[in-house]
Amino acid sequence: MESADVVIVGGGIMGCALAYQLARRDVDVLLFERDTLGSQSTGKCAGGVRQQFSMEANVRLQRLSVQLFENFEQETGHPADFRQIGYLFVLTLPQQVEDFRHNMEMWHRVGLSEARWVDASEAARMVPVLNVEDVLGCTFCPTDGIASPADVTSGYAQAARRHGARLKEGVDVVGIDVAGGRVQGVRTAAGDVASRVVFNCAGAWSSSIGRMAGLEIPVLPYRRQVAVTGSFPAVPRNNPMTVDFQTSFYFHPEGDGVLMGMSDRVEGPGYATDVNWDFLEKMFEQASRRAPALAGAGIKTAWAGLYETTPDHQAILGPVPELEGFWCAAGFSGHGFMQAPAAALLLAQLLLDRRSEIDITPFAFTRFATGSLVHERNVI
Ligand SMILES: Cc1cc2nc3c(=O)[nH]c(=O)nc-3n(C[C@H](O)[C@H](O)[C@H](O)COP(=O)(O)OP(=O)(O)OC[C@H]3O[C@@H](n4cnc5c(N)ncnc54)[C@H](O)[C@@H]3O)c2cc1C
Incomplete structure (x- = not known):
């Protein structure tokens, strides 16, 4: 059976950015996209990148994202067409x-x-x-502005592949194998894959990926x-x-x-x-x-x-404690293009170093159970 350290479900901006951040740190990554990379929400996006949010955690996240957009070409070798028109x-x-x-x-x-x-x-x-x-x-x-979703997604995808990540298009993930309270792998239309870490990067479909693992991921x-x-x-x-x-x-x-x-x-x-x-x-x-x-x-x-x-218009980032090995990077509520670069870097740090340079606990899945929701109000 094929195997990978980390399986990523979904090849929009989030999945591709995460594949890059993990692969550059020598993680063996396998990404499945059932359509083509960047063809869904990412391909329909208006390209806006801003830092003017009402929730402090979003501002901090976005300040990092803007830096990553500014340095994108230098870092990946591909243009982002980031124009800081404000x-x-x-x-x-x-x-x-x-x-x-x-x-x-x-x-x-x-x-x-x-x-x-x-x-x-x-x-x-x-x-x-x-x-x-x-x-x-x-x-x-x-320093806010607009960038090209197609350029940024393909830039991350190509850079991820250069670092050894396997990104597969046209492959539907149809199930998640769970045993002993933890993720064991995924089932796809093209065969099963063993992995102890699965990232749900399925955008508007992330609740269906959650259901495959018996979880309720509140994304509509x-x-x-x-x-x-x-x-x-x-x-x-x-x-x-x-x-x-x-x-x-x-x-x-x-x-x-x-x-x-x-x-x-x-x-x-x-x-x-x-x-x-x-x-x-x-x-x-x-x-x-x-x-x-x-x-x-x-x-x-x-x-x-x-x-x-999501109910509070905030992303869901990080591990889902109910199921070991199941991580979320989804539910960006219309800000996913601009947030994915920082989210990917911070999630890779959290997975590999157990701490991230910016605290992402305000985006934890556990907030839905505890009811500690802080609504982002600057939503367009
Ligand atoms: C009109 C419009 C304008 C927008 N404008 C902005 C903007 O200005 N700035 C901004 O930051 N954001 C904007 N957004 C939001 C932004 O597009 C999203 O937040 C972002 O693209 C989410 O990226 P993603 O990778 O999480 O999701 P997606 O790009 O949707 O990627 C998820 C992928 O998962 C795949 N998938 C789903 N289920 C499975 C499965 N079972 N197996 C395999 N693959 C699967 C899908 O095919 C899809 O390609 C806009 C959105 C729209 C619609």
């Missing part, structure tokens, strides 16, 4: 301003000193298409959609990623056009990934309020993918 959060309610004042204090305390307040008139200069009539204030962090899939315009010079290449916090409508430059997205907060969980044009109409109504010029922009393409959402 993120501008546009606030229109007094309560949001109050909440973000607390956020800003915390950001500065943990070292995100470059984050700052921007008033409406400065925001209008930074983002010429923005309607600032009702804007009470904005926060801006210039939610459809999220984006649309991209044709050439649109009114939003220049250095226009910050701009988020209308009240509605979640956001946009950033994409090639010579603009990528726009918004969360449908009414639609329940489900695996549908067809484009809902009625919802995109609503998104354009919002565009016409916040950035009127965008409402007239022609759509070149649109697509939908899945967020992988």
